[in-house]
Amino acid sequence: MSSADFTALLPLIVLSATSVVVMLAIAFHRNHRLTVLLSFAGLALSFWALWPAASVVPLQVTPLLVIDRFSLYYFGLIFAATAAIVLMSYGYLERHDVRREEFYILVLVAALGCCVLVAADHFISFFLGLEILSVTLYALSAYLTEREISLEAGMKYLVLAAASAAFLLFGMALVYASTGTMAFPQIANDLLSGGAAHIWVLAGVAFMVTGFGFKLAVVPFHLWTPDVYQGAPAPVTALVASISKGAMFAVLLRFFYQSGARDLHSTLLIFAIIAIASMIVGNLLALFQNNVKRILAYSSIAHLGYLLVAFEAGGKMGAAAGTFYLTAYVITTLGAFGVIAALSSSGRDAEDIEDYRGLFWRRPVIATIFTAMLFSLAGIPLTAGFLGKFYTVAAGASSALWSMIFVLVVASVIGVFYYLRVVIAIFATENVPSDAERPLPAVHAVGGATLLALAVVLIWLGVFPHPVLDAIHKAVSGLF
Amino acid sequence: MEAIFYIAAIVAVLATVLTVTRLNPVHALLYLTVSLLAVAVVFYTLGAPFMAALEVVIYAGAIMVLFVFVVMLLNLGRHTVDLERSWLSPGAFVGPAILAAILVGEVSYLLARSGTLTPPVAEVGPHQVALALYGPYLLGVELASFLLLGALVGAYHVGSRRAQGRTTVGSRSDRTGLASGGDLVRTGADRPSGAA
Structure with a gap:
């Protein structure tokens, strides 16, 4: 490996080193605040390392990883999101009587898995990244071992993720068996020169769609989502919802664009069906929930459906719209689950819709932040969520996906209903519980500041998206 | 063959x-x-x-x-x-x-x-396997080591007895759930909020 290779890998090397340093620090001196500081510093340093790396891209580093602008954009998103998760976990874990420090090692390793996924252009790195992410998520979901529901979430995720990984692996094996290569661009050579796709490739891609679909939690592979979202500790749910899905979407874009599998007619058909089903089922099931975590789980199913509309649209515009939508979605889910984490007590997470009744009159700032996040999820103007939806519809329209756009619009209208249900509860003036009836924990300063920053970014992205859009347009040009 | x-x-x-x-x-x-x-x-x-x-x-x-x-x-x-x-x-x-x-x-x-x-x-003999692992696929070996690190830390936390918290073993009996025996994993049916 040359020095340019090391420069390109610098963000990943710094991140890996951080997790090792944090582990050693815990071994010598177990201190929650020190662990958080080290983790945050490491993530900030990794973020800084994106600039030296940007001077040498695009670069293929060994056959396994490709560092281009697309990878670097997603690296930045993952580092920033992980830093936010680390900060909001600080106040959350302070309230819990568990060993707190290992949490941060696992979060850092999970972020590493996500980074490997977005930089993977080879089946081996794809699978290794996926497994690094999954294995840490099993442990993180079950982190609060005194809660039965947390253990259940970890167990459920373990069994289902292992099964879906088996599907993915089998799909990869079939594609490899018929094309003789595991590198995405070389698969394209074989697919495009062979004319009609071989039946084994089709079967392989179908199996891989199952694996992708599980991680993205789209219908019909969505059944684990509400239970894991509800059971996992709120900061972990934020991680599952944001960077885990974000990294999976990035590798979905890279695999299907670079391997040429997106040009297969049946791939587009499968994803169209999945997208429409996710938008409808996710929104309809969310209507019947009284648990805020479950509402957000079902809404995430719908949002991944919207994202797949951008994927279906294809081309640079589709990739850019999907990436922007994802950026907005990551900020929004981090904010929403951050609020839940901030309001959770040691016994349980603040997940009942009744927990939020009259919140505005008791905690005005955090209630306003939560409302902004919910408006963004609903796609109301001035928020990043609105622009994301706007670009997605524009990308869909440029590819004449009228039926999908119609479903997207109708589903969004249904979505507004259940987001507003929560908002109405927040602003309710009747039956507002007193502090004695439903005590609210004091919001931790670090977590509160993180939430405020997320809200500012959300609005900033909603009114002035050009710097980010420029970065995204440069990033996705790396895919072609 | x-x-x-x-x-x-x-x-x-x-x-x-x-x-x-x-x-x-x-x-x-x-x-x-x-x-x-x-x-x-x-x-x-x-x-x-x-x-x-x-x-x-x-x-x-x-x-x-x-x-x-x-x-x-x-x-x-x-x-x-x-x-x-x-x-x-x-x-x-x-x-x-x-x-x-x-x-x-x-x-x-x-x-x-x-x-x-x-x-x-x-x-394919051991020689070729070794050359592949420590040549083009070196990063794969390194990533596998991080996979093991994550799994190890996770197993250490979830499996540790002290994962019950900083309380002593004796005070565990007043907790509901784990200590009372029975299934560790509740099925979806008896969730308070109702599973979909």
Whole structure:
């Protein structure tokens, strides 16, 4: 490996080193605040390392990883999101009587898995990244071992993720068996020169769609989502919802664009069906929930459906719209689950819709932040969520996906209903519980500041998206 | 060579199906061992003798022994000793023994005809495996080490007794849930909020 290779890998090397340093620090001196500081510093340093790396891209580093602008954009998103998760976990874990420090090692390793996924252009790195992410998520979901529901979430995720990984692996094996290569661009050579796709490739891609679909939690592979979202500790749910899905979407874009599998007619058909089903089922099931975590789980199913509309649209515009939508979605889910984490007590997470009744009159700032996040999820103007939806519809329209756009619009209208249900509860003036009836924990300063920053970014992205859009347009040009 | 491949593959599939369908963990483990050995034969016929050896040493050897140890160690007391005796009744060995005998037959045939049978593809020895792992796939090895790090830290946390918190062991009895026994995992039906 040359020095340019090391420069390109610098963000990943710094991140890996951080997790090792944090582990050693815990071994010598177990201190929650020190662990958080080290983790945050490491993530900030990794973020800084994106600039030296940007001077040498695009670069293929060994056959396994490709560092281009697309990878670097997603690296930045993952580092920033992980830093936010680390900060909001600080106040959350302070309230819990568990060993707190290992949490941060696992979060850092999970972020590493996500980074490997977005930089993977080879089946081996794809699978290794996926497994690094999954294995840490099993442990993180079950982190609060005194809660039965947390253990259940970890167990459920373990069994289902292992099964879906088996599907993915089998799909990869079939594609490899018929094309003789595991590198995405070389698969394209074989697919495009062979004319009609071989039946084994089709079967392989179908199996891989199952694996992708599980991680993205789209219908019909969505059944684990509400239970894991509800059971996992709120900061972990934020991680599952944001960077885990974000990294999976990035590798979905890279695999299907670079391997040429997106040009297969049946791939587009499968994803169209999945997208429409996710938008409808996710929104309809969310209507019947009284648990805020479950509402957000079902809404995430719908949002991944919207994202797949951008994927279906294809081309640079589709990739850019999907990436922007994802950026907005990551900020929004981090904010929403951050609020839940901030309001959770040691016994349980603040997940009942009744927990939020009259919140505005008791905690005005955090209630306003939560409302902004919910408006963004609903796609109301001035928020990043609105622009994301706007670009997605524009990308869909440029590819004449009228039926999908119609479903997207109708589903969004249904979505507004259940987001507003929560908002109405927040602003309710009747039956507002007193502090004695439903005590609210004091919001931790670090977590509160993180939430405020997320809200500012959300609005900033909603009114002035050009710097980010420029970065995204440069990033996705790396895919072609 | 091709016939040997197909027979070993059929044995592997059969043994795996039986592993999944056995209700008794020890019986399932017996079939799993046979399945791993059959996969080793498959590797050999595909021209990967080094992988075949690793499969036997690591999977069928080390990991299976660990499984059996855990299953045996978890069950303590008189009752379970009797239970284990009934699990290991001679009848339970018949199925795995037949499948294993097929594999033994294949391997002895291969040994008897050694040198005259050539694998259909080029053989991959330890030398090439090592060069690939520490050449183009070096990053894969490093990433695998992080996979293990994550798994280790996770297992350490979830499995540790002190994961109950900084309270002493005695105060655990006042907690509901884990200490009261019964299923660790609730099914979706009795969630307070109602599962969809």
